[in-house]
Amino acid sequence: MSEQQNNPLHGIKLEQIVTALVDHYGWPELANRIDINCFKTDPSVKSSLKFLRRTPWAREKTEALFIATKLHQE
Template sequence: MEQPSKDPLHGKRLDTILEELVEYYNGFEKLGEQINIRCFTDNPSISSSLKFLRKTDWARAKVESLYLFVLREKKRNENQDKA
């Protein structure tokens, strides 16, 4: 039997990651403060950002890195709430 992947990005679609980040930061303005790229700061939308991120490896890597950070923060906050 195969072990399920421990990679939190495994099976995650880029559009889902982007939507979760936009929601977590309450919009593109705050997300653009975290990752200063034009697709988040200059007339942003999910579809235009996805087009850019799918073509630009360094930007996608930044988004994935921020997403992993957000997941850790959410988990940390959950653990603090339980304590």
């Protein structure tokens, strides 16, 4: 439990992260910020989740952008 105490993503699902980023930036700007095809070519939350779950480096970039965006809003 103490390991998760300082994790800003604790309790937040990947779907919530992607949805929040799309709501905030939109698909075109999200694709500019994170250059991956699932954000550029016929993007959807479902296809993005499938890719991000299989691709650790892309998931890390997406989570990092979410954290930066969240901190910037506070």
